[in-house]
Amino acid sequence: xxxxxxxxxxxxxxxxxxxxxxxxxxxxxxxxxxxxxxxxxxxxxxxxxxxxxxxxxxxxxxxxxxxxxxxxxxxxxxxxxxxxxxxxxxxxxxxxxxxxxxxxxxxxxxxxxxxxxxxxxxxxxxxxxxxxxxxxxxxxxxxxxxxxxxxxxxxxxxxxxxxxxxxxxxxxxxxxxxxxxxxxxxxxxxxxxxxxxxxxxxxxxxxxxxxxxxxx
Amino acid sequence: xxxxxxxxxxxxxxxxxxxxxxxxxxxxxxxxxxxxxxxxxxxxxxxxxxxxxxxxxxxxxxxxxxxxxxxxxxxxxxxxxxxxxxxxxxxxxxxxxxxxxxxxxxxxxxxxxxxxxxxxxxxxxxxxxxxxxxxxxxxxxxxxxxxxxxxxxxxxxxxxxxxxxxxxxxxxxxxxxxxxxxxxxxxxxxxxxxxxxxxxxxxxxxxxxxxxxxxxxxxxxxxxxxxxxxxxxxxxxxxxxxxxxxxxxxxxxxxxxxxxxxxxxxxxxxxxxxxxxxxxxxxxxxxxxxxxxxxxxxxxxxxxxxxxxxxxxxxxxxxxxxxxxxxxxxxxxxxxxxxxxxxxxxxxxxxxxxxxxxxxxxxxxxxxxxxxxxxxxxxxxxxxxxxxxxxxxxxxxxxxxxxxxxxxxxxxxxxxxxxxxxxxxxxxxxxxxxxxxxxxxxxxxxxxxxxxxxxxxxxxxxxxxxxxxxxxxxxxxxxxx
Numbered sequence: 001x002x003x004x005x006x007x008x009x010x011x012x013x014x015x016x017x018x019x020x021x022x023x024x025x026x027x028x029x030x031x032x033x034x035x036x037x038x039x040x041x042x043x044x045x046x047x048x049x050x051x052x053x054x055x056x057x058x059x060x061x062x063x064x065x066x067x068x069x070x071x072x073x074x075x076x077x078x079x080x081x082x083x084x085x086x087x088x089x090x091x092x093x094x095x096x097x098x099x100x101x102x103x104x105x106x107x108x109x110x111x112x113x114x115x116x117x118x119x120x121x122x123x124x125x126x127x128x129x130x131x132x133x134x135x136x137x138x139x140x141x142x143x144x145x146x147x148x149x150x151x152x153x154x155x156x157x158x159x160x161x162x163x164x165x166x167x168x169x170x171x172x173x174x175x176x177x178x179x180x181x182x183x184x185x186x187x188x189x190x191x192x193x194x195x196x197x198x199x200x201x202x203x204x205x206x207x208x209x210x211x212x213x214x215x216x
Numbered sequence: 217x218x219x220x221x222x223x224x225x226x227x228x229x230x231x232x233x234x235x236x237x238x239x240x241x242x243x244x245x246x247x248x249x250x251x252x253x254x255x256x257x258x259x260x261x262x263x264x265x266x267x268x269x270x271x272x273x274x275x276x277x278x279x280x281x282x283x284x285x286x287x288x289x290x291x292x293x294x295x296x297x298x299x300x301x302x303x304x305x306x307x308x309x310x311x312x313x314x315x316x317x318x319x320x321x322x323x324x325x326x327x328x329x330x331x332x333x334x335x336x337x338x339x340x341x342x343x344x345x346x347x348x349x350x351x352x353x354x355x356x357x358x359x360x361x362x363x364x365x366x367x368x369x370x371x372x373x374x375x376x377x378x379x380x381x382x383x384x385x386x387x388x389x390x391x392x393x394x395x396x397x398x399x400x401x402x403x404x405x406x407x408x409x410x411x412x413x414x415x416x417x418x419x420x421x422x423x424x425x426x427x428x429x430x431x432x433x434x435x436x437x438x439x440x441x442x443x444x445x446x447x448x449x450x451x452x453x454x455x456x457x458x459x460x461x462x463x464x465x466x467x468x469x470x471x472x473x474x475x476x477x478x479x480x481x482x483x484x485x486x487x488x489x490x491x492x493x494x495x496x497x498x499x500x501x502x503x504x505x506x507x508x509x510x511x512x513x514x515x516x517x518x519x520x521x522x523x524x525x526x527x528x529x530x531x532x533x534x535x536x537x538x539x540x541x542x543x544x545x546x547x548x549x550x551x552x553x554x555x556x557x558x559x560x561x562x563x564x565x566x567x568x569x570x571x572x573x574x575x576x577x578x579x580x581x582x583x584x585x586x587x588x589x590x591x592x593x594x595x596x597x598x599x600x601x602x603x604x605x606x607x608x609x610x611x612x613x614x615x616x617x618x619x620x621x622x623x624x625x626x627x628x629x630x631x632x633x634x635x636x637x638x639x640x641x642x643x644x645x646x647x648x649x650x651x652x653x654x655x656x657x658x659x660x661x662x663x664x665x666x667x668x669x670x671x672x673x674x675x676x677x678x679x680x681x682x683x684x685x686x687x688x689x690x691x692x693x694x695x696x697x
Contacts, residue, residue: 025495051580060493086491088484088569092576099580 160199260654517611
């Protein structure tokens with residue numbers, strides 16, 4: 001009888017420890033901030049979005065904030081990244097430090113000459129795959145106008161594999177005012193690119209609706 | 217080529233084709249009328265009988281179940297009344313042991329009191345001695361005529377003075393003895409009071425015994441009714457079970473509400489212990505851990521109530537010897553106390569974590585009030601007290617749970633019987649419907665071949681007519697011959 005009880009206990013403990021997982025339900029967010037040209041003026045809004053994410057993400061979730069500049073497909077562009085500790089008190093401390101660092105970066109940011117959005121997105125997909133999060137998001141805080149350095153190759157399909165790509169605060173450019181179809185074309189082109197790579201596309205221009213970001 | 221094209225004999229006249237087909241079908245149906253009727257009748261009767269048999273079988277099962285329910289109900293009722301009578305006897309026993317055990321002492325006390333009262337009464341009865349007989353002599357002297365002789369007058373005067381003195385002395389003595397008697401009577405009053413109190417107490421005990429014996433009589437009457445298995449007893453027990461079921465269910469719902477509050481109180485701080493981002497299946501490990509703690513508390517409460525013999529869900533615990541049972545009682549109470557303390561600590565931690573999260577959100581929102589917290593110990597203390605009290609409150613869930621479990625047997629039995637009866641009724645109705653449909657099909661069949669039947673009727677009618685004619689004609693011929 002004792003042996004049977006021990007065996008049952010052993011099986012239960014093994015099953016429970018086997019079932020227990022962190023990444024299976026975690027959320028991974030990779031936020032790209034455009035630092036090119038006049039878009040740097042919009043970065044205060046990006047800071048509020050980062051703060052919202054810090055307040056919303058749970059222990060065990062991952063967050064990385066990276067800049068979009070002339071060459072974004074590099075780890076050097078990741079400004080801050082963290083997988084929050086499963087203990088809420090430790091996670092809160094991590095969030096405080098994270099928020100402070102992003103605040104400092106946005107205050108002292110310098111505009112870049114070119115805009116490599118695709119490189120940033122590729123880096124984001126790679127990072128999110130590494131985290132193993134169940135829900136993966138890439139937030140692109142940009143006007144979505146790509147301006148590559150001569151010689152950079154970015155016109156190839158990207159495999160998103162279920163990553164949700166959310167374009168935030170897609171501002172209209174001066175040329176969009178001349179022909180508004182350019183703005184529409186930019187959005188449609190990105191949507192096609194994301195959806196053809198088995199990703200999901202969404203645009204949120206009103207920062208007041210920021211609560212909708214993680215709802216899906 | 218489709219079937220529709222195949223059916224059309226003359227493509228130029230589809231209506232004619234349909235008519236030809238209809239006529240053909242009518243002829244085929246007419247010639248197959250008798251076997252078709254037989255087939256429909258046999259099929260519907262077989263189905264109807266199957267439904268009827270099914271209905272009877274289900275009804276029989278429902279009767280058996282009802283009988284079984286009655287047996288269980290009566291058995292449980294008898295057990296409950298037995299327990300109740302046992303309890304009444306136990307109370308009577310306690311009363312007799314506690315109160316009647318002191319009766320010899322009380323009797324002695326009463327005897328002493330009565331002796332004392334008797335003595336005092338005897339003392340009160342002692343009257344002063346009556347005046348001596350020389351009073352008669354005085355009366356005789358008083359009757360003598362006062363002739364004014366100084367000798368006689370002087371003597372009478374002396375006698376008067378003596379008598380007055382004697383009278384005064386006697387009166388003084390009388391007053392003194394009266395005062396003494398009154399004093400004795402005053403002393404007697406407390407003894408009377410004590411005696412009255414003792415007798416009143418005896419009266420009360422006797423009344424209590426009388427009430428208990430009346431209750432036992434009533435319970436015995438109920439027991440007799442249950443033993444006899446009377447309908448009245450079954451009705452009373454059923455009504456009682458239903459009432460128990462609903463009341464216990466209601467209390468259990470309240471307890472579930474309490475458990476939910478308890479859960480919310482400890483789920484967040486548990487994430488600090490087991491991690492907030494860990495999952496077991498689709499559930500957060502912290503939530504599962506909180507739930508497990510509440511379940512363990514419930515189980516401990518159950519064992520505690522069993523060890524106290526308030527409930528009887530686990531006969532093993534109930535049948536333990538007193539020493540073992542007491543040990544179990546203290547162990548379960550100890551575990552419950554530890555868990556309650558843990559919950560109080562978790563409630564405190566919850567307050568801290570919630571405050572920290574609030575501060576973080578405020579600081580992220582760049583609120584000027586960032587970092588400021590509600591500086592009050594009341595919510596913290598309230599949460600801690602709730603965390604400590606709720607496990608003990610939940611321990612008492614065992615009582616309604618037991619009632620609910622016992623009453624569920626009766627209620628489920630009633631529901632099952634009702635369900636079986638409904639099925640039986642449904643089967644019976646279905647059987648009737650199948651038979652009616654059989655008759656309907658036969659009628660529809662006849663309607664479809666009604667032209668052929670009409671022709672048959674004509675032919676048969678003519679044949680009868682011809683037959684009748686020949687029957688009438690032949691004798692005429694015979695007569696002519």
